[in-house]
Amino acid sequence: MGSENVAQPKMPKLKYWRFELDFEKIGWLTIDTPKSPVNVLGTECMAELETLSLRFEDLVxxxxxxxxxxxxxxxxxxxxxxxxxxxxxxxxxxxxxxxxKRAHAVFNRIENLKVPVVAGIHGFCLGGGFELALACHYRIAVNDDKTRIGFPEVKLGIFPGFGGTGRSIRQAGPVAAMTAMLTGKFYRAGAAKGMGFVDKLVKHKDQLRWEARKAVMQRRKSEPAGFTKRVMAMGPLRGFTANKMRETVRKKANKKHYPAPHKLIDMYEKHGDDPKSLIKAELEYFPPLMATDTAANLRRVFFLSEGLKSQGVQKGPKPKFARVHVVGAGVMGGDIAAWCALRGMEVTLQDLDLERIAPALKRAKSLFKKRLRKPNLVAAAMARLTPDTEGKGVGRADVVIEAIVENLEIKQKLFSSIEPDLKPNAILATNTSSIPLENIASALKDPSRLIGLHFFNPVAQLPLVEVIEQKGNSEEIVRIGASFCTAIGKSPVVVKSAPGFLVNRVLMPYMLQAVMRVEKGENPVTIDKAAVAFGMPMGPIELMDVVGLDVGKSVAEELGQEVKEGGKFSGLVAAGKLGRKTGEGFYKWEDGKPQKGEAAKVADLEALGRELVKPLVDECEVCVKEKIVANADMADIGVIFGTGFAPFLGGPMQARKDGKA
Structure with a gap:
C-alpha cells in the first residue's frame, strides 16, 4: 500500500516475517512461516519478532x-x-x-509501543496467535465462515501462556474469557466481536488492509470490557465465579486426569482482578503443566490425529469430491448425507419412497440450523441435499455410499444393480459394520473398487471413519477413500476387513465382560462409575443401553462372543427392553438420560476401572499383532476417536506401555 519508492529502514534479516514501510509511515508486518501450510509461532519466529519489536521502538x-x-x-x-x-x-x-519470560517481554513490548498496532485477522487465529492479536491495540476480523478465534490449549493439557489469560479477561470480562479458555471453543468473527475479542468486522479479506490503515491513521484503540463484565472478577464475586466454574469443569474433567482447567481457575481466583498480575502468574503456573504426563499424551494424540491426514492421496492431483450419493435414508445413511451436504457437497439421498426420506431431511435441517445458524446458509445446505427415489444421482456421483439393512444378499443385489451406472473413477463404499467386504464385493464385476466407509453414530459428533480395506483393493483406492474422509472433516483410520473391524471388535469384550459382571450380581452403577473414574467418557453398561441391547447382542454373536442364554441380558432383549431407544434396558431412561440408583462402595474405583478396561486393551494388542491396523499408533487414535478412550492416557496401547492399563 504505497511502499514503492519509499526509502525502507534498515531491518534485520527475516525468514518468518516481511516488513514494508509505506509513504504514510505505516509498517506492514506480514507473517509467512516457510515450508508450512499454516503460520505457527516457533522459537525462531519468536526470536525474529523480538528483534523486530526492538527495531520498532527505535523507529518510533x-x-x-x-x-x-x-x-x-x-x-x-x-x-x-x-x-x-x-x-x-x-x-x-x-x-x-x-x-x-522472553515471549512475555516481546508481547509486552508490542503492547507498549507508542504507536497503534493493528491485527488483521482472517481464517484461524488460535492459541499463541490469538494471544499475539490480543497484545495488539486493535483487532479487525473477516466476518466469514472461515474465521475461527479461540484458545485450544486446554486440549493439549495446558492453558494460554503468552499473556492470553490476563489480556482476554481485560477485553471480554472474566466469564466470557474464562469460558473460552476452559472449553477450548472456537468462535466465529461475529461472536468474537460480541465478546470483545475483536473490534471491527469486514466482509472480505481484501478489505483488511484498508480498514487497518484507517485504524492506524485514526489511532484507534480497543476498549476494555465494561464495569458490568469486570465486576465478576472483583472482591468476593471472584470467589463465587471461580466456584461456579469449578462446578462446571468438575463434571467434564477429572482434576487428577486433566489438571489444566482446574489450575487456571485457581490462578484466576488469586489474580483475576488484575490482568497484569494474571499475566505474570502464567510464569509460575504454566511450566509445571507442560511437564505433566497428561500434556505429553495429549500432544501425542494431537500428532496422531494430524497424521491421519497423511493417509489420503499424497502424490499427483488431489481428488475432487463434488457429488455424493447415499443409498439408505435411515439414521445412519440420512446423517451421512446431511453431514456431506453441511460440508458443501451436492448430495442425493436414495430410498424406496419420499416417506422414508422425510425424517432424514428433518434431522438434516436441525443439524444445519445448529451448525450454520444463518437462514440463507441453512437454505443453501438444504438445497444441496436432494431426495432421490429413483437413484438418478448414482451416475453423477464421485462417491456412492450404501447404508441399508445389514443383509448380505440385499447389499449384493444393490451393488450389482448400480455398478453399470457408476462414473469410471467414482468411489463405491459400504457403511457395513459387520459383513466382510469380500463377500459383498463378490457380486461386482470389478470387486476391487468396493471399500468400506464405516461411520459412527451420531455422525455429526464422532470424528472417526474406519476406511475398510479388503483383499482386492489397490492402495490408491484406499487412499482416495481416506482423502474423502478428510474432505468432509472426518478422521480416517485404515482398517483391514475383519469381523468387527477395529472399534466394535475392541469394544465388545469390554462391554460383555461388564454385562457378565451384572449377570453375577454386581452393581451396574458401580461398574459405570469405575470406568468413568478410569477415564472413559461413559460406563460400559450405559454404553450398551445407548448402542441398543439388540445391536450389542447381534454384534457379539457375529464376533463369536458368548451371550449367556437365560441371563438378564438375553431376557431384556427378549422382552424388547433394548436400552435408550425403548426407554428401558439395564437402566430406565427419561428425556434421554439414564435413571441410576446408588453405587456400591468400592475401596479403589480406578483399580476396578483398569480391570474393566483390560479386555479392550487386550483386544487392541491382538488387532495390532494381526495387522488389522498398521501399527499401535493407529490403534490408539482409532480407539480414542471411536470409543472416547481416555485421551490423557494417550490411547490403550500407550496406556499399557506406561503401566496404566
Missing part, C-alpha cells in the same frame, strides 16, 4: 513509524498457535521458564 523514537499492521500471507488463516512440534523439548523445566 526517530519518528519514522506511525503504526504497525500485522497480517498473514497464508490463504487459510492468521496464526494457528505456537509450534506444537517444539513442545516436547520446551517442556524441559530448565528451558521453558526463560522462553516464557
Amino acid at each position: 523514537a526517530s519518528d519514522e513509524l506511525a503504526g504497525v499492521v500485522l497480517l498473514s500471507a497464508k490463504e487459510n488463516g492468521f496464526i494457528a498457535g505456537a509450534d506444537v512440534r517444539e513442545f516436547d523439548a520446551m517442556s524441559d523445566p530448565s528451558i521453558l521458564p526463560d522462553a516464557l
Whole structure:
C-alpha cells in the first residue's frame, strides 16, 4: 500500500516475517512461516519478532513509524498457535521458564509501543496467535465462515501462556474469557466481536488492509470490557465465579486426569482482578503443566490425529469430491448425507419412497440450523441435499455410499444393480459394520473398487471413519477413500476387513465382560462409575443401553462372543427392553438420560476401572499383532476417536506401555 519508492529502514534479516514501510509511515508486518501450510509461532519466529519489536521502538523514537499492521500471507488463516512440534523439548523445566519470560517481554513490548498496532485477522487465529492479536491495540476480523478465534490449549493439557489469560479477561470480562479458555471453543468473527475479542468486522479479506490503515491513521484503540463484565472478577464475586466454574469443569474433567482447567481457575481466583498480575502468574503456573504426563499424551494424540491426514492421496492431483450419493435414508445413511451436504457437497439421498426420506431431511435441517445458524446458509445446505427415489444421482456421483439393512444378499443385489451406472473413477463404499467386504464385493464385476466407509453414530459428533480395506483393493483406492474422509472433516483410520473391524471388535469384550459382571450380581452403577473414574467418557453398561441391547447382542454373536442364554441380558432383549431407544434396558431412561440408583462402595474405583478396561486393551494388542491396523499408533487414535478412550492416557496401547492399563 504505497511502499514503492519509499526509502525502507534498515531491518534485520527475516525468514518468518516481511516488513514494508509505506509513504504514510505505516509498517506492514506480514507473517509467512516457510515450508508450512499454516503460520505457527516457533522459537525462531519468536526470536525474529523480538528483534523486530526492538527495531520498532527505535523507529518510533526517530519518528519514522506511525503504526504497525500485522497480517498473514497464508490463504487459510492468521496464526494457528505456537509450534506444537517444539513442545516436547520446551517442556524441559530448565528451558521453558526463560522462553516464557522472553515471549512475555516481546508481547509486552508490542503492547507498549507508542504507536497503534493493528491485527488483521482472517481464517484461524488460535492459541499463541490469538494471544499475539490480543497484545495488539486493535483487532479487525473477516466476518466469514472461515474465521475461527479461540484458545485450544486446554486440549493439549495446558492453558494460554503468552499473556492470553490476563489480556482476554481485560477485553471480554472474566466469564466470557474464562469460558473460552476452559472449553477450548472456537468462535466465529461475529461472536468474537460480541465478546470483545475483536473490534471491527469486514466482509472480505481484501478489505483488511484498508480498514487497518484507517485504524492506524485514526489511532484507534480497543476498549476494555465494561464495569458490568469486570465486576465478576472483583472482591468476593471472584470467589463465587471461580466456584461456579469449578462446578462446571468438575463434571467434564477429572482434576487428577486433566489438571489444566482446574489450575487456571485457581490462578484466576488469586489474580483475576488484575490482568497484569494474571499475566505474570502464567510464569509460575504454566511450566509445571507442560511437564505433566497428561500434556505429553495429549500432544501425542494431537500428532496422531494430524497424521491421519497423511493417509489420503499424497502424490499427483488431489481428488475432487463434488457429488455424493447415499443409498439408505435411515439414521445412519440420512446423517451421512446431511453431514456431506453441511460440508458443501451436492448430495442425493436414495430410498424406496419420499416417506422414508422425510425424517432424514428433518434431522438434516436441525443439524444445519445448529451448525450454520444463518437462514440463507441453512437454505443453501438444504438445497444441496436432494431426495432421490429413483437413484438418478448414482451416475453423477464421485462417491456412492450404501447404508441399508445389514443383509448380505440385499447389499449384493444393490451393488450389482448400480455398478453399470457408476462414473469410471467414482468411489463405491459400504457403511457395513459387520459383513466382510469380500463377500459383498463378490457380486461386482470389478470387486476391487468396493471399500468400506464405516461411520459412527451420531455422525455429526464422532470424528472417526474406519476406511475398510479388503483383499482386492489397490492402495490408491484406499487412499482416495481416506482423502474423502478428510474432505468432509472426518478422521480416517485404515482398517483391514475383519469381523468387527477395529472399534466394535475392541469394544465388545469390554462391554460383555461388564454385562457378565451384572449377570453375577454386581452393581451396574458401580461398574459405570469405575470406568468413568478410569477415564472413559461413559460406563460400559450405559454404553450398551445407548448402542441398543439388540445391536450389542447381534454384534457379539457375529464376533463369536458368548451371550449367556437365560441371563438378564438375553431376557431384556427378549422382552424388547433394548436400552435408550425403548426407554428401558439395564437402566430406565427419561428425556434421554439414564435413571441410576446408588453405587456400591468400592475401596479403589480406578483399580476396578483398569480391570474393566483390560479386555479392550487386550483386544487392541491382538488387532495390532494381526495387522488389522498398521501399527499401535493407529490403534490408539482409532480407539480414542471411536470409543472416547481416555485421551490423557494417550490411547490403550500407550496406556499399557506406561503401566496404566
